[in-house]
Amino acid sequence: MDYEAVIGLETHVQLKTKSKMWCGCANGFGAVPNSQVCPVCLGLPGVLPVANEEALRLTVLAGLLLGCEIPAFAKFDRKNYFYPDMPKNYQISQYDRPLALGGEVEFEFEGGISRVRITRAHLEEDVGKSSHFERHSGVDFNRAGVPLLEIVSEPDLRSADMAYEYLNALKDILIYGGVSDCDMEKGMVRCDVNVSVRPRGAEELGAKIEIKNLNSFSGVRRALEHEIPRQIGVVRSGGRLSQETRRWDDAAGITEVMRTKEMAHDYRYFPDPDLMPLEPSEAWLMEVRWRVVELPLARKQRFMREHRLPTGDAEVFKNDVELGNYFERVTGRSRNPKAVANWVINNLRARLAESGTTLAELKFPEAGIAELVEAVDAGRVSSKMAQEVFGEMFASGEGPEAIIRRRGLAQVSDTGALESLCDRAMAENPRSVADYRAGKTAALNHLKGQVMKLSQGKANPNLVGEILARKLQDPANSPDTP
Ligand code: ADP
Ligand code: MG
Ligand code: ZN
Numbered sequence: 001m002d003y004e005a006v007i008g009l010e011t012h013v014q015l016k017t018k019s020k021m022w023c024g025c026a027n028g029f030g031a032v033p034n035s036q037v038c039p040v041c042l043g044l045p046g047v048l049p050v051a052n053e054e055a056l057r058l059t060v061l062a063g064l065l066l067g068c069e070i071p072a073f074a075k076f077d078r079k080n081y082f083y084p085d086m087p088k089n090y091q092i093s094q095y096d097r098p099l100a101l102g103g104e105v106e107f108e109f110e111g112g113i114s115r116v117r118i119t120r121a122h123l124e125e126d127v128g129k130s131s132h133f134e135r136h137s138g139v140d141f142n143r144a145g146v147p148l149l150e151i152v153s154e155p156d157l158r159s160a161d162m163a164y165e166y167l168n169a170l171k172d173i174l175i176y177g178g179v180s181d182c183d184m185e186k187g188m189v190r191c192d193v194n195v196s197v198r199p200r201g202a203e204e205l206g207a208k209i210e211i212k213n214l215n216s217f218s219g220v221r222r223a224l225e226h227e228i229p230r231q232i233g234v235v236r237s238g239g240r241l242s243q244e245t246r247r248w249d250d251a252a253g254i255t256e257v258m259r260t261k262e263m264a265h266d267y268r269y270f271p272d273p274d275l276m277p278l279e280p281s282e283a284w285l286m287e288v289r290w291r292v293v294e295l296p297l298a299r300k301q302r303f304m305r306e307h308r309l310p311t312g313d314a315e316v317f318k319n320d321v322e323l324g325n326y327f328e329r330v331t332g333r334s335r336n337p338k339a340v341a342n343w344v345i346n347n348l349r350a351r352l353a354e355s356g357t358t359l360a361e362l363k364f365p366e367a368g369i370a371e372l373v374e375a376v377d378a379g380r381v382s383s384k385m386a387q388e389v390f391g392e393m394f395a396s397g398e399g400p401e402a403i404i405r406r407r408g409l410a411q412v413s414d415t416g417a418l419e420s421l422c423d424r425a426m427a428e429n430p431r432s433v434a435d436y437r438a439g440k441t442a443a444l445n446h447l448k449g450q451v452m453k454l455s456q457g458k459a460n461p462n463l464v465g466e467i468l469a470r471k472l473q474d475p476a477n478s479p480d481t482p
Pocket of ligand 3: 040
């Protein structure tokens with residue numbers, strides 16, 4: 001019997017706000033432990049939470065980017081459990097009335113487009129961070145109360161690789177929208193992975209096994225690469241799987257049981273009496289709608305369609321939005337978008353990186369690359385010389401035409417001048433001429449090289465090739481029969 005995996009992900013993302021969810025403490029990473037805390041985020045008695053409005057906006061924005069419905073009514077609930085990193089003994093979350101419902105993530109996978117449905121996205125608060133030392137443990141509450149967006153997917157994923165690509169696509173969308181920086185190194189994205197197996201073709205879902213708190217996408221992939229074969233092994237050997245929560249041990253590369261269904265928590269959710277329900281007005285929603293941006297995949301597809309770029313170039317401009325926007329402004333002045341893309345990706349990007357400059361600091365005018373492409377296409381400058389022009393343009397800010405004129409780099413396309421250079425090269429290389437006429441057509445390249453050398457690289461190589469071929473085929477030009 002052939003088995004397939006069924007996977008659903010719960011992804012937690014820290015929102016990009018200046019302050020925390022219910023208080024004015026900074027939302028920042030890396031400060032001295034417990035230096036960004038106050039009575040509210042420490043859960044001291046008698047305090048009242050005040051919702052961070054930007055966190056509400058970012059949650060709705062994320063919902064809109066994912067194609068969710070934004071219900072007219074949402075509320076906050078208390079999720080009760082005791083854990084040392086959560087001083088209130090409850091986490092404020094959203095239970096049955098979240099801020100966003102439905103939606104989907106579209107992404108490239110295995111040469112096609114995959115779609116994973118989103119169940120819901122809701123807003124909650126992060127908890128503190130525990131550290132365990134040899135003889136004691138510590139809790140840093142700087143993270144407690146940081147706004148956290150939870151995005152729950154439908155069980156639409158079928159493999160470790162697919163889960164990995166989904167997560168990357170989701171991350172790209174959230175970064176594009178300015179919802180979160182999604183910096184994994186700073187723990188801004190964490191996942192719970194739900195996975196079951198079933199006979200391929202079956203409708204019914206198998207027992208759900210949840211792997212808690214993975215903090216990297218590669219960790220998610222590795223955990224699934226281990227867990228899927230483990231589950232299939234159990235059912236193949238006649239065993240039964242039952243609902244449980246497991247933990248991923250990254251160092252050992254295995255999952256192990258944390259708790260079974262019998263030990264499952266009862267969170268005793270109830271509406272938080274300190275917080276008003278959310279009923280967003282049309283004006284408020286409109287303001288958020290203005291912040292919706294083009295999605296990464298749509299942008300990539302548009303670059304391929306509108307500018308006729310190959311997938312690789314479009315991918316570069318999807319990943320580097322600033323560079324892509326620059327490309328679009330330049331290519332608006334050019335008839336050769338592919339050539340503009342080559343200059344932007346191969347030359348400009350490299351120069352920017354090696355000189356540590358940004359696009360905003362570029363000295364040459366925005367039309368520069370378009371003009372350079374035009375000069376090459378019209379045969380006014382060779383592609384080799386164009387490299388030199390570009391280097392100078394980048395360093396000094398002077399436009400390409402001015403550099404070509406001043407430095408005398410213009411390509412020689414004057415046929416009279418080229419004819420005499422070809423005659424000279426043929427006279428000086430009788431061997432090559434004889435070889436060519438004996439059928440060794442490669443000898444043409446040698447002669448062409450000689451002409452380029454005589455012209456100090458300025459001859460138009462296409463014209464030189466044409467002239468040489470014509471002269472070589474004409475016996476009147478033979479050096480042997482002057
Ligand atoms: P819970 O209420 O325990 O959090 P949910 O039904 O809300 O469980 O689902 C949580 C996540 O688990 C979702 O991403 C969902 O798609 C996924 N999921 C649910 N059932 C299964 C299953 N049998 N196999 C794999 N994933 C599942
Ligand atoms: Mg869950
Ligand atoms: Zn605080």
